[in-house]
Amino acid sequence: MKKKILHIAEAFSTGIYTYLRDLTSYMTNVLGEENYEIVIVYSKRDVLDESKIKDDFSDKVRFIKVQMVRNINPKNDFGSLQELREILKTERPDVVHLHSSKAGVLGRIACSGIIKRDKVFYSPHGYAFLRQDISPTTQKAFRLIEKSVQFLFGGITIASGETELEFAKKIGKTYFVRNGIDFKNQKYTQSSKENQKFTVGTIGVLHAQKNPSGFNEIALKMPDVDFVWIGNGELANQITAPNVTITGWVSTREELLSRTSAFDVYMQVSLWEGLSIAILEAMALGKPIVASNIVGNKDSVEDGKTGFLINTTDDAVLAIKKLQDKSLRATIGKASYQRCKTLFDKDKNFEELIKIYES
Missing domain, CATH: 3.40.50.2000 (Glycogen Phosphorylase B;)
Structure with missing residues (x-):
């Protein structure tokens, strides 16, 4: 029955x-x-x-x-x-x-x-x-x-x-x-293509929870880095930095994962979270994570090993600068994938x- x-x-x-x-x-x-x-x-x-x-x-x-x-x-x-x-x-x-x-x-x-x-x-x-x-x-x-x-x-x-x-x-x-996340049926292809400029990206609705003003502040402090926000929302006007691109929502899941795979670093500066699926999928793509030090993010990101947990925008800037080292980025990205595969x-x-x- x-x-x-x-x-x-x-x-x-x-x-x-x-x-x-x-x-x-x-x-x-x-x-x-x-x-x-x-x-x-x-x-x-x-x-x-x-x-x-x-x-x-x-x-x-x-x-x-x-x-x-x-x-x-x-x-x-x-x-x-x-x-x-x-x-x-x-x-x-x-x-x-x-x-x-x-x-x-x-x-x-x-x-x-x-x-x-x-x-x-x-x-x-x-x-x-x-x-x-x-x-x-x-x-x-x-x-x-x-x-x-x-x-x-x-x-x-x-x-x-x-x-x-x-x-x-x-x-x-x-x-x-x-x-x-679905490791059995979903293919997580890690991009080997190098970006012309170092690229930091995120996914989410542009509303208070996701802290677009904080994301924008970090971008303003790093004019030589490209920032990408996949999504849209009522607080899109808080993104004023010229080096941030808001893509809007993409039409297919494959396109979403492909674009995420192109990031050098995945960053999520939410003010509060559950356990973010977007972070898990970025980890499955071998991305180092820079994330706010809050409930939820602390359960997915192991600070210093699979990414960095940050308390301020200056912390985020420092973490991104560290991850511009290709060798460190590769080491942390590999650990990020392994943690995700083991626990999630x-x-x-x-x-x-x-x-x-x-x-």
Whole structure:
């Protein structure tokens, strides 16, 4: 008899989109579509191109659209909650897996009285109370919401990195399952072509989390280095340095990996993160990583061995200057690949997640 797994994703874009694409692919192609029925309840974010869903996901995965909003909005949240409860009553899944803080709150409340607490799992993908674009008072409120919802409605947290695990264990019952990427089906080709100018690149939405102003400040301090931002967003106007190119979003995954492979260094200066899939894929391409010293990044990057964790823009400049040494860059790039292959192979990690689902 098939087991029904229902995912609820408020932030169905970029990293969570990739995570669910890879997880559902693993469950349908590796474990067999005859064993699982998969439903994804999602909300559209501005960067989501819904026309690509049919190409990226198996036709055995069903999708139900519910418009949830990121910020607290009592009227919209109540409507979303009612809709989620109706879906859960109709679908009656064996397991519910919630993705992002907002889905974690609404989903656990919606599951109350319908789904057993020990069959409701929650992946924060970066806790909302770690956001740096909100006030300390709001951070405290979000932390209180996390603790209160856990206490009142239960559920089990799936932490994707060691630092996230430490936060999660203080809130409630938690399992540790690392994020991963697809080494089996995705070819990560490391470019051997040398750039005319040293090139540092990143991938992401140009919004507060990804810290485009910090990226721009680093570029301004290094006028002889080319910087590339793959993506777009509402804060594109914060990129003013003449040596930064914003490419916009690329049309295919192959093109994205090809462009990433052309970077000499991958840099991510986010203000807060879950465990970044973009960083993992850059590591799989043998790239040294320069990343902000925050939760999430600290779990993927081993400082001084697979890249550098930085606290200031001056730290980033120094790290990039060090990595202009070709020999050091090659050594760190090789270590970066090896760490990713050892710890972040999705098939190994998803196998652990399925065991949790089945327990």
